[in-house]
Amino acid sequence: MTTLLPRIMRALDQFHATHPWDHNAHYHRxxxxQLPRRFNRALDVGSGSGDFARLLASRAGAVHGIDVDPTIVDRARGLTDPAAPVTFTVGDALKEVPPGPYEVITCVATIHHMPFSDALTCFRYHLAPGGTLVVVGVYRPQSLSDYxxxxxxxxxxxxxxxxxxxxRKAPRPASMTAPTRSATMTFADVVRDAHQALPGARLYRRLFWRYTLVWHRH
Known part of the structure; x- marks a missing residue:
């Protein structure tokens, strides 16, 4: 199966290029x-075109989105109602996050672009007591259950x-125009390092090449 899979994935990529849909947005709801109905401040790391940050704004007093790509940040600003309680900045989330604490921190399909353990440690530092961290990540298949x-x-x-x-064939959504990178960590690697950084974190493999992580800071 491991030799056939690359051929299948190439064919799937070709199909997906003309019939795109946002796998990350599938997990937004x-x-x-996983989050409270109302909270004061939220941080969305790797905010991209701002889709999830705008959803957070329906519950939050203030939402801050940060992304390293200036082009996608400009697009997020252009797609956001100026009256919404959302701000977007260009920056490295491990070095340039506006001071917290945040009651909610989210990260969708971005953490594999960062040093994984360092990122989780950074999120833990900025998360308020009683706050919630939610991560949707990607991993490299390795085990039989993965396949x-x-x-x-x-x-x-x-x-x-x-x-x-x-x-029908369709244009690529704005949320899918940011640069991407393949995952290098297996799900077993992710679980091991996550439990070291965030004791009690709950992790599950999901459909569409994703896993989820939820952690509540006590």
Whole structure:
């Protein structure tokens, strides 16, 4: 299966190029369900085009989005209502985060661009007591169970693309225009390092090449 998988993934990438849909946005509603109904300050790391930051703003007094890509930050600002309690800045989330603490910190498909343990330590430092950290990440398949999930995800991905695009070719959403990088850590690596940095963190493998992490600071 490991020799056939690259060929299948290349074919899937070609299909996805003309029938795109945002795998990360698929988890946005799930992420909101992990959070309080109201909170004061939130930080969205790797905020991209600002889709999730704007969702957070429906519950927060203030939301700060940070991303290293100035082009996508400009796009996020242009897509955001000036009256919304959201600000976006260009910067390195491990060095240039505005001082917290934050009751909510989120990070969607971005943490694999950073030193993983350093990022979790940084998030823990900025998270207020009683606060919640929610991460949606990507990982490198390695185990048999990983590949079984991939086998399910491939046809599910095609079906979702057809449903969301109504079977037609479609332009790439703004949320999918930021630079991307492949994951290097396996899910086992992620679990090991996460439990060292954040004792009690809950991690699960998900469909569409994602995992989730939720941690509450006591």
């Amino acid at each position: 799930w992420m909101l369900r 079984l999930i991939v086998a399910v995800a491939i046809p599910a991905n095609v079906a979702m693309a057809c449903i969301k695009n109504k079977g």
